[in-house]
Amino acid sequence: MRRLNLKQIISLVFVALIASCGSKKESERQPERVIALQDDVVASLDWVSVLRAGEYLAARLVFKNSRGMPLTQVELQDFDPQMPSMGHGTDTSSQAYVTVAGENGQIEVRGIYFIMGGDWVVGVTAKIDGQSRKFSFDVKVP
Numbered sequence: 001m002r003r004l005n006l007k008q009i010i011s012l013v014f015v016a017l018i019a020s021c022g023s024k025k026e027s028e029r030q031p032e033r034v035i036a037l038q039d040d041v042v043a044s045l046d047w048v049s050v051l052r053a054g055e056y057l058a059a060r061l062v063f064k065n066s067r068g069m070p071l072t073q074v075e076l077q078d079f080d081p082q083m084p085s086m087g088h089g090t091d092t093s094s095q096a097y098v099t100v101a102g103e104n105g106q107i108e109v110r111g112i113y114f115i116m117g118g119d120w121v122v123g124v125t126a127k128i129d130g131q132s133r134k135f136s137f138d139v140k141v142p
């Protein structure tokens, strides 16, 4: 086996460090999935970002029919986090809805902002196959 020079050893250690940082981040991340049902449509909400207050977060929504098939004719109309226990919502003006390419109707909501931790209810309105439907997700923000 060929001997490694110092430069190669240093770069290997560096790569190993980067890799361990990455995996640590992954294990710290606690992706949460919430599922809401409305008639024959199952909506699920997956957090892309670590769920926390005071930062802009992203989450993905997917809508499926009763047979588990993703629905692709979806137009997201509203993503409204409310805190019922305190009677307030949060600023939604930074939100953007992006259809995720090649992911069967997944919609990414960016710029979600929780002004504080606690129990939130996210109301989602979406037009699916031409019909407007409302879902609600219970979200606990640490």
Ligand SMILES: [Cu+2]
Pocket: 083, 086, 088, 116, 118
């Ligand atoms: Cu509050």
